Amino acid sequence: APKGWISGPPTTSHGKLFQLWALGLFCTERHLAKRLKNNSFYPFTQQQPNVFVLEYYLDTLWKGMLLFVVCLFLISFGVQKQETWGLPAYGVGVGLWIMISSLPRRRLVLNHTRGMYHFSIQGHTVYQGPMHLVYVRLARSSDAYGRCFFQLVLCGYKLEPLVLVHLSERYEQMEFLGRHIARKLNINYFDCLDTSYRHVVRHWPLGAALSPGVLLRKTKAYDKPSSQSDLDV
Template identity: 35%
Template sequence: MTIGIFGTWDHQFNATEQALTDKIKNNPCYPFTIVKDVFVLEYLHENIWKGSLLLIASTIGTACYMNMEFGKEYRYYIHTHLRHRGPLHQIYIRMIAQKSGQVLLMYKLMLNGYKIEERELSGFSEKYELLECQGRRIATKLNLNYFDYQDTSKRHLVIHRPKIILSANNDRNNPPV
């Protein structure tokens, strides 16, 4: 027979009568226990404020856990061999443009990054707005940066930036990398 707080968890899968019979066999004074010739009935009084406090603490802990940024780095494998590990600002989705004929621009989306082989995400298309929308959506879902085909554009989506590491040796002639 389980004693203490675990007694409330002592569930039987038998019929109710059989469970009660087993408890009486194990403890002739059931539902009491005898402690120094005194019958003791253990009663657990659970305070609601303790439960509320635990609920609030676990909710806050869960929220903090879910908002933590895990492993702000990517790993690039070829088969099972790790080729490179780096911060997320080094991997991105980029739209490239190429002239078709004399004036018509064709666009496609590429996945690229430092020490990563360039990967084609879409074929060429004339529909710039549609590809841009899809590229931004992919970048947002994967938590990556998105860059337009123009080097300077208001359509870039920069989520991750490189961290600037300042040291005592840096001065104006030697800016941080």
């Protein structure tokens, strides 16, 4: 079978359900590049040609667990006065609620054969819609000193935003990786600016004309095959 082709039903390992949690603390874009070398369709797996599947748990699961354990520890050992129990008790409740809401397993399917994507939680369909509603976005934020930070996010209608790379100051590398992921998954890519020539739009709403607010970037040089891996950045 061709490389990256998974014959038969997808075999979801325990580790793949938590793969979005391990985003790397330092040099996050290089960490993502290594993952893309191991799986060119990361974070998805190819179930069959033109069909990509992603099964995962939200990272709020471990955050809720951490909040629950810390607040429970404060109630059990760290709090001596009864009047100070309120805040840790509230944290226990919030942590427990976050854990329970994050426990159901998510499943996202990109089916280019049908031109649709399907998102479900614990086997129950949340939304099924056309492919132009799911995309990779380069998000931008800044700190008090004016420095800009970027992160790659997988977004879609009725889909929880999934962070693929945490904050990084390297715009060029982040853009390269975002466009690479979008090209391999055959979905749209959007720059951090709403009106930008760096958008790569592959799917339009049915019957829609080309929007004057979106300038397409020529990608002929980008798509040119090369003997060397294009992820050696």
